Amino acid sequence: MHEEYGGVVPELASRDHIRRLIPLLERVLVEAACHRSDMAAIAYTSGPGLAGALLVGASFAEALAQTLNISALPVHHLEGHLLSPLLGKSPPEFPFIALLVSGGHTQLMRVAEVGEYELLGESLDDAAGEAFDKTAKLLGLGYPGGPALAALAMKGTAGRFKLPRPMLNSGDLAFSFSGLKTAVLTIVRSRSLDEADKADLAAEFQEAVAEVLATKAIAACRKHRLSRLVVAGGVGANLRLRERLDAAMAKFGGKVFYPELELCTDNGAMIAFCGAQRLLRGMVPESRGGAFAVRPRWPLNELAQAF
Ligand code: KG4
C-alpha cells in the first residue's frame, strides 16, 4: 500500500490498522488456542511513532481492557526491541550493552534491568535503517529498501567504490549516516551505473555501515566492561552486520545475542513480552478510568515518566 509513495503514509496506515485490528485479535486468539478471558493484561505500543497509528492501537487496547476488567499496559516501542532477544532460546543475562538499529533509531544503551536503560550514544542525523532506505532509493530499489539493498550487496564486492566510515575515530559512541548517503548520491550523479556497479556500491555501503556499527558497539562493551552485546531492530537482520559483530565480539572474548530473525523487525510479540515482564515485576500503571495518551516522541530515558 505504501510502496506506491516510497514511504509510509500516516493516514493510510492508521485507517488500515482500524480495519485489521479486530480480525487480527481473533486470529491470534485462535492460533494461540486462547480465549479472551485467558488474558491477564493487554500491552500496547504507546510511543514513539506516528500519532494516528498509536491512537488506533491505544484506544483499542484500552477499551478492550476496560471491557474485560484487566490492566492495559502502555509499552515503549524501543523497549520492545531491546528486550526481544530475551525471547530467544539462550537469552542474555543482565546487564548488557544493546545496539538498537531500526528505521528511526541508532542507539547504544547499557541495560541494567527491565526498565533501566542508559543511553550511551546515538546517531546525530539519519538512523542506520533510514540510511539503508534512502540509499536503496538512490539505487532505484523499492521500499522498504533495507532488505533489497542487502540482497543486492550480496552480489557485489566492497572496496571497488570508496565510501567514508563516518565518525569511526570520533572517540565517542555517536554515529552519523547522512554523509554516507550523500557520498552515494555523488557517485550516482557522476556516472551511469550498470547492475554490477550498483551491486558493488551496495556492498561498499553495507560494509561502511557494518564497520562503524560493529566498531562502536565493541567500544561500548570495552568501556563498560561488559561481554554481552544484544542487537535489536530491523537492521539487526542484516547478515553482514552480524558477521562483523560476531567476529569482533569473539576477538573481544564476548558474545552477541540476536532476536529470532522474525522478531528483528517490528512485531507484536516483543510488545506483549515487554508488557509481561512489567506485569511480573508489578510495574503496572494505576488505573486512569479509561483515560490514556500516546507519545509520538518519547526518549527511552524518560521511560519512568509514563507510569
Ligand atoms: O525495527 P524496524 O522493523 O522498524 C522501525 O522501528 O523502524 O526497522 C525497519 C528498518 C528499515 O529501515 C529497514 O530497511 C531496515 O530496518 N532493515 C534492514 C534489513 N531488514 C530491515 N536493513 C538492512 N539490512 C536488512 N536485512
Ligand code: ZN
Ligand atoms: Zn521498530
